Amino acid sequence: MMKFPKQNFIFLVGGIVIHVGDIGVNFWVASKYFCEGQYCWGILILCFRGLSSVVIQLFSYEWFKNDCENPNPEKLKWIFLVHFFHCGIFIRYWFALKYGYQAAFKQNSNGAVSETEDHNAIHKQAIDIMTDICMLKVFKTFLESTPQLFIQIYILMDHDTTSFCQYAAIILSFCGISYSMVDYQISLRKSLPAKDEFHVLSKLVYLFYKLFTITSWILSISLITLLSVRSSLFLLILLWSCGFCWTLKQHTTFCKSKVMEYLYRTVVGIIIIFTFFNIKGTKTKVCISTYYATHILLTLAVLFIYLFWKPCFTKEIHFTIVGIITIVSLVLGIIFLLVYYRYFHPTVYCRQQTCSDEADGESGQKDRVEVGRFQNFIMQ
Numbered sequence: 001m002m003k004f005p006k007q008n009f010i011f012l013v014g015g016i017v018i019h020v021g022d023i024g025v026n027f028w029v030a031s032k033y034f035c036e037g038q039y040c041w042g043i044l045i046l047c048f049r050g051l052s053s054v055v056i057q058l059f060s061y062e063w064f065k066n067d068c069e070n071p072n073p074e075k076l077k078w079i080f081l082v083h084f085f086h087c088g089i090f091i092r093y094w095f096a097l098k099y100g101y102q103a104a105f106k107q108n109s110n111g112a113v114s115e116t117e118d119h120n121a122i123h124k125q126a127i128d129i130m131t132d133i134c135m136l137k138v139f140k141t142f143l144e145s146t147p148q149l150f151i152q153i154y155i156l157m158d159h160d161t162t163s164f165c166q167y168a169a170i171i172l173s174f175c176g177i178s179y180s181m182v183d184y185q186i187s188l189r190k191s192l193p194a195k196d197e198f199h200v201l202s203k204l205v206y207l208f209y210k211l212f213t214i215t216s217w218i219l220s221i222s223l224i225t226l227l228s229v230r231s232s233l234f235l236l237i238l239l240w241s242c243g244f245c246w247t248l249k250q251h252t253t254f255c256k257s258k259v260m261e262y263l264y265r266t267v268v269g270i271i272i273i274f275t276f277f278n279i280k281g282t283k284t285k286v287c288i289s290t291y292y293a294t295h296i297l298l299t300l301a302v303l304f305i306y307l308f309w310k311p312c313f314t315k316e317i318h319f320t321i322v323g324i325i326t327i328v329s330l331v332l333g334i335i336f337l338l339v340y341y342r343y344f345h346p347t348v349y350c351r352q353q354t355c356s357d358e359a360d361g362e363s364g365q366k367d368r369v370e371v372g373r374f375q376n377f378i379m380q
Contacts, residue, residue, distance in 0.1 A: 004103035052144035060088040099126040134184040178211035202344035212333030243272030
C-alpha cells in the first residue's frame with residue numbers, strides 16, 4: 001500500500017520555499033551581471049530561466065488536460081491562464097499541500113472498507129502529484145540549473161577574480177542537481193508498486209553515483225569550452241543529437257500528443273548530455289556501459305590535450321584544482337555506479353510482472369493503466 005508520511009509533507013513545504021528562493025536567486029544573479037556591465041552573462045541566465053519555465057508550463061498544462069476524465073472548458077481555461085503566466089507549478093504545489101496534508105495528518109478512526117480505500121486513494125493522489133512535481137524539477141534542473149552552473153564554472157576559470165562564495169555556490173549547485181534526481185527516483189518508486197523501496201543506503205549510493213559522474217562530466221565540458229567555445233558547442237550538439245536519436249529508437253510513449261512527445265524527446269536528449277537514464281524500463285547494460293565509457297574517454301582526452309598541447313594552462317591553480325576534482329570524481333562516480341547496479345538496482349519493472357498479471361487478471365491490467373505516464377519515465 002502506498003504511503004505519504006508526515007516527513008514527505010515537511011519536505012514538500014521545504015521544496016516550495018526552495019523553489020521560490022531559487023527564482024529570486026536567478027534574478028539576483030542576472031541583475032548582478034547587468035550592474036557589472038556583463039550583459040551577455042545576464043541575458044544567458046535569464047534565457048535559460050525562461051526556456052525551462054516555458055517547457056515546464058507546457059508539460060504541466062498537458063498533464064492537467066490528460067488527467068481530466070471529463071474536462072470542464074471553464075476550468076481548463078482558468079488553468080491555461082495560470083500556466084500562461086508561468087505559475088502552473090504553484091497550482092501543483094497547492095494540490096500537493098492539500099492531498100499531502102490529508103494523507104499525512106488525517107487518519108481514519110474506524111476500519112470501514114470504503115473509508116480505508118478512500119484514505120489509500122488520497123495517499124496515491126498525494127504521491128502522484130509529488131511525482132509530477134519531481135519530474136518537472138528534473139526538467140528544470142537540466143534546462144536551467146545545469147547550464148547556469150556550467151556558465152558559473154566557465155566564468156570562474158576564465159577570470160582571475162574568485163571568491164569563497166563562488167566556490168560554495170558551485171558545490172551547492174552540484175549537490176542540488178544530484179539531489180533532485182534522487183528525489184525524483186524516490187517519488188517514482190513510491191508511485192510504481194512494482195518498484196523496490198528506496199532505502200537509506202541505496203539512496204546514498206545513488207546520490208554519490210550521480211553527484212560524482214555529473215561533476216566530472218560538467219568539469220570536462222568546462223575545460224573543453226575554455227580551450228574552444230566552438231568545439232564545446234559542437235560536442236554538445238553532437239551529444240544531444242545522439243541522445244535524441246536514441247529516444248526516437250526507443251519509441252517512447254510518454255505523451256498523448258505527438259507534438260509534446262517530440263518535445264519530451266528533445267528534453268530527454270538534453271538530459272542525456274549530462275547523465276544517463278532509462279526511459280523505457282528495460283535492460284540497458286550495453287547502453288549505460290557505452291555511455292559512461294564514452295564519458296571516460298572524452299574526459300581523459302581533454303586532460304591529455306591540456307597536458308601535452310596546452311602546458312601553459314596546467315601551471316594555473318584553476319586547472320590543477322579542476323583537473324584533480326575531475327579525475328577523483330570520475331573514479332568515485334564509476335565505483336558508486338558499479339556498486340549501485342550490482343547491489344541496489346531494481347531488477348523487476350512494472351511491465352515485466354507477467355506472473356502477477358496472470359494472477360490478478362483484470363485488476364493487474366487496471367493497475368498498469370493507472371500508473372500512466374510514470375511507467376514510461378523510469379530513471380536509472
